[in-house]
Amino acid sequence: MCGAAGSGKSTYAHRLGEAGYTVLSFDIEAWRRGFRTHPVPVEGRREVHETLQRRLLEAVDDGRPVVVDTSFWSRASRDEYRELLASRGVVPVVHYMATPRHAILESLARRRTAGPDDIAVPVEQALSYMDGLQVPTAEEGPLRVIGEA
Template sequence: MCGPAGSGKSTYARMLEPAGYVVLSFDAEAWELGHRVHPLPADVMQTVHDRLQNRLTELVTRGDRVVVDTSFWSRISRERYRDILAPLGVTPTVYYLDTPRDVLLGRLRARSNAGPDDVHVPAEQALAYLDGFQKPSPDEGPLRIIRHEPDTLRLPG
């Protein structure tokens, strides 16, 4: 899953679970480690990614289908996961959630820090996330763009 905070990544990832996917969530992992404030320090981010990548490798090696729920905000962040999967013979498909900016900002304003999918993101930080986000492109590898109107997220038919 790829998209800025508030794009619907976690919702979409959970929709894939009934199809047999295991969801690995950056936010859930950080929450489990006790982190409630974003952005996370660089060392904590690395720890969370290390844990996700180790689990991803284990699951893929045993043949499970996996969806990684994190922003993948930069091309290099997506390449790092591709590099981990390549030796296993796996070419991941990036599902990019193309969500309108006003919808993202509204969702983030409504967050209350009640859980890992509800981490409060201050307005200034939300804008920085959006402005710094590098959209994936087809030259990176398989890409599915999921465009949706507010609150109408559906699996592609």
């Protein structure tokens, strides 16, 4: 999954989970570790990604379909996971949530930090996330665009 906070990544990932995918969620893992605000501190992000990567390889080795639910805001972060999966002969498909800005801001305005998929994100932070997102392109590899920008 790739997209800004509030773009619908978790909802989409949970639908894939209902279809049999193993869902690995950055926000759920961060919540388990006690992080209730964004951005998660650097060391916390590192630990969460290490856990997700370990579980991703376990799922792939077991032959299970898997979705990683995190923003993948930079091409470098997507490439890191691509390289990890290349060691197993797997080429991932990026599912990019092309959600309009107004819909993202409306979604985030309803959040109350009641759980890992409901972390409140201040407007300024949300705008920074949206503006900093490096939108994936087909040049990177397989890409599925969900919605329209």
